[in-house]
Amino acid sequence: MPANDTLVLTAKVMSNGQVILPKEMREALGVGSGGHVALVRKDKQVIMMNPVLHAMDVLTERMKGKFEAAGLHTDEDVMELVREIRYELEGIPYESPQAPQTADTVSQAAI
Numbered sequence: 001m002p003a004n005d006t007l008v009l010t011a012k013v014m015s016n017g018q019v020i021l022p023k024e025m026r027e028a029l030g031v032g033s034g035g036h037v038a039l040v041r042k043d044k045q046v047i048m049m050n051p052v053l054h055a056m057d058v059l060t061e062r063m064k065g066k067f068e069a070a071g072l073h074t075d076e077d078v079m080e081l082v083r084e085i086r087y088e089l090e091g092i093p094y095e096s097p098q099a100p101q102t103a104d105t106v107s108q109a110a111i
Contacts, residue, residue: 007024007025007028009022009024009025011025021037021048025048029048029049029050030050031050036051037049037050037051038050038051038053038054038055040054080096080097084096
C-alpha cells in the first residue's frame with residue numbers, strides 16, 4: 001500500500017482493553033506478532049503508528065534548525081560527523097577527507 005493511501009478499518013475493544021488489529025493494518029504498520037505500536041492522541045484523534053517512525057518524528061521536531069546551526073546541511077555532513085564520533089569513541093585519530101592535507105597527514109597516509 002503506498003504511503004499516501006488512507007486505510008480505514010474498525011476493531012473491537014475487548015472488556016480488558018485489548019484490540020485485535022486487522023491483518024491489513026498490521027502489515028501497513030510493519031508490526032508482527034509480539035510487536036509494538038505507538039498510540040498518539042492529538043485532540044480527539046488517536047493515531048496508531050510504528051513506534052520507530054514516531055520516535056523519528058519526535059526527534060525531527062525537536063531538532064528543527066539545530067542541524068543547520070551546527071553546520072550540518074547535507075546527509076554527507078551528518079555521516080562525516082558520525083564517522084568522526086565513531087573514531088573518537090574507539091580512540092583512533094581521525095582525519096576528515098575534507099580537511100586539507102598537511103605534510104604529517106600525507107606521510108601518515110603513506111605508512
